[in-house]
Amino acid sequence: MSTSQPPTPPSSATSFLPLDALFENPVFAGGAGLAGLAAAASLGRKSIILGAGALKRRLLVEVEISKQDNSYGWLLAWMSLPRPTGGFIQSRMTRLHQLSMKTSSTSIFDKPRHASFMLHAGYGRYFMRHKGVYFQVSREKQSSSNMTTGEPHETITLTTLYAQRHLFEDIFREAHELAVEAQEGKTVMHTAQGHSMDWKPFGNPRKKRPLSSVILDKGIKERIVSDVKDFLDSQKWYVDRGIPYRRGYLLYGPPGSGKSSFIQSLAGELDFGVSLINLSERGITDDKLAMLLTKLPPRTILLLEDADAAFVNRRKTESDGYNGATVTFSGLLNALDGVAAGEERIAFLTTNHIDRLDEALIRPGRVDLTVRIGQATRYQAAEMWDRFYGDIDGDGAGRSRFLQRLEDLDLIAPEGGQKTSKMHTSTAAIQGLFLFNKNDMEGAIEQAPGLIPRIYEAEEHEGMRVPA
Numbered sequence: 409m410s411t412s413q414p415p416t417p418p419s420s421a422t423s424f425l426p427l428d429a430l431f432e433n434p435v436f437a438g439g440a441g442l443a444g445l446a447a448a449a450s451l452g453r454k455s456i457i458l459g460a461g462a463l464k465r466r467l468l469v470e471v472e473i474s475k476q477d478n479s480y481g482w483l484l485a486w487m488s489l490p491r492p493t494g495g496f497i498q499s500r501m502t503r504l505h506q507l508s509m510k511t512s513s514t515s516i517f518d519k520p521r522h523a524s525f526m527l528h529a530g531y532g533r534y535f536m537r538h539k540g541v542y543f544q545v546s547r548e549k550q551s552s553s554n555m556t557t558g559e560p561h562e563t564i565t566l567t568t569l570y571a572q573r574h575l576f577e578d579i580f581r582e583a584h585e586l587a588v589e590a591q592e593g594k595t596v597m598h599t600a601q602g603h604s605m606d607w608k609p610f611g612n613p614r615k616k617r618p619l620s621s622v623i624l625d626k627g628i629k630e631r632i633v634s635d636v637k638d639f640l641d642s643q644k645w646y647v648d649r650g651i652p653y654r655r656g657y658l659l660y661g662p663p664g665s666g667k668s669s670f671i672q673s674l675a676g677e678l679d680f681g682v683s684l685i686n687l688s689e690r691g692i693t694d695d696k697l698a699m700l701l702t703k704l705p706p707r708t709i710l711l712l713e714d715a716d717a718a719f720v721n722r723r724k725t726e727s728d729g730y731n732g733a734t735v736t737f738s739g740l741l742n743a744l745d746g747v748a749a750g751e752e753r754i755a756f757l758t759t760n761h762i763d764r765l766d767e768a769l770i771r772p773g774r775v776d777l778t779v780r781i782g783q784a785t786r787y788q789a790a791e792m793w794d795r796f797y798g799d800i801d802g803d804g805a806g807r808s809r810f811l812q813r814l815e816d817l818d819l820i821a822p823e824g825g826q827k828t829s830k831m832h833t834s835t836a837a838i839q840g841l842f843l844f845n846k847n848d849m850e851g852a853i854e855q856a857p858g859l860i861p862r863i864y865e866a867e868e869h870e871g872m873r874v875p876a
């Protein structure tokens with residue numbers, strides 16, 4: 409009689425037979441091998457990238473300059489300077505293959521008179537060499553743009569070895585010196601055009617206007633210049649006493665009396681620029697004015713023209729946030745000395761109608777010195793005559809006849825006397841007369857009646873008598 413034996417449990421070797429068979433399958437083994445190699449390659453690639461990034465951070469240093477920064481233009485001009493070519497390899501490594509053009513020109517009556525062309529480093533990457541050190545330049549135009557102007561953002565990135573990082577300081581110092589040299593003897597005008605909330609240079613820098621070229625009445629020019637220079641020398645005095653370091657001036661008088669010309673010549677005398685805002689211009693809102701005054705360009709005189717325009721718009725902000733097309737009266741006051749008002753500022757306000765101004769504007773702290781620059785006086789007329797005809801009127805006889813002619817026309821007061829009418833002429837009108845008769849002083853004397861303002865000529869036709 410046979411007995412049944414219990415089944416023998418599978419050995420460990422037989423339990424893994426399917427796994428061994430799977431690995432012995434050439435298709436599976438090949439796929440697993442490729443996957444392993446891919447994973448190893450990916451891991452190695454990431455390790456190399458991370459290692460290269462770490463090495464770059466340790467060995468290299470980068471400086472990024474935005475187009476919004478003042479040094480952006482300085483750096484482009486510096487890179488355009490001719491440099492020693494060096495050896496064959498160096499000259500080919502560092503020469504620029506991508507360039508951009510910047511053209512500046514002067515014209516008279518829309519006809520080009522002179523043009524200058526400058527090739528700047530264009531967009532792209534290239535190598536340059538300065539004082540034996542190589543560095544990489546990358547100029548890029550970003551996909552993003554200024555929300556206000558729509559102008560694309562631009563950057564310049566300089567890269568060199570960390571050990572040579574002192575190179576950047578040397579480059580920026582030379583670029584700044586080059587910019588200063590280019591503006592030597594010139595006055596830079598700044599303005600905020602359109603909806604821009606930033607100051608931008610207005611045209612090319614202008615040749616400095618000599619202070620002596622502007623003729624004001626006796627003592628006025630010297631008084632203002634002395635006050636401004638005293639203010640510039642008194643910063644510590646203001647700080648020690650907790651007084652905001654700013655000074656305001658108001659020049660008022662009829663058009664053509666020389667208010668703006670004097671401010672431009674004063675800027676040249678102080679080696680300052682001029683930041684100009686016309687308060688009657690549409691688009692100059694309270695917010696924009698406040699923002700512009702808090703970030704004035706350094707070493708500039710703030711010039712606010714037509715200050716009376718702010719008093720036309722006294723309306724308060726409505727529920728929709730609209731407060732008019734121009735700056736308001738309260739907006740002007742807050743911008744000049746409000747909580748957010750900037751310091752280290754010299755501000756000049758000009759107006760042709762001082763009677764329209766409020767006493768709140770003229771109080772000290774907003775306007776510290778008010779000066780009238782009015783119609784032409786005998787002193788001004790004599791000084792202007794000497795400037796135009798002094799070389800041909802040696803004995804001054806022509807000047808005496810011209811001044812007497814102006815007195816007879818009651819355009820200027822006699823020496824030590826008073827005018828008998830409200831009729832007046834401006835220094836701009838006298839200069840126009842002299843320009844029309846450049847080398848003919850007799851013609852200037854004969855045509856002096858042309859200085860009579862047209863409004864009085866019109867009134868004469870209606871029956872009013874004009875002095876002969």
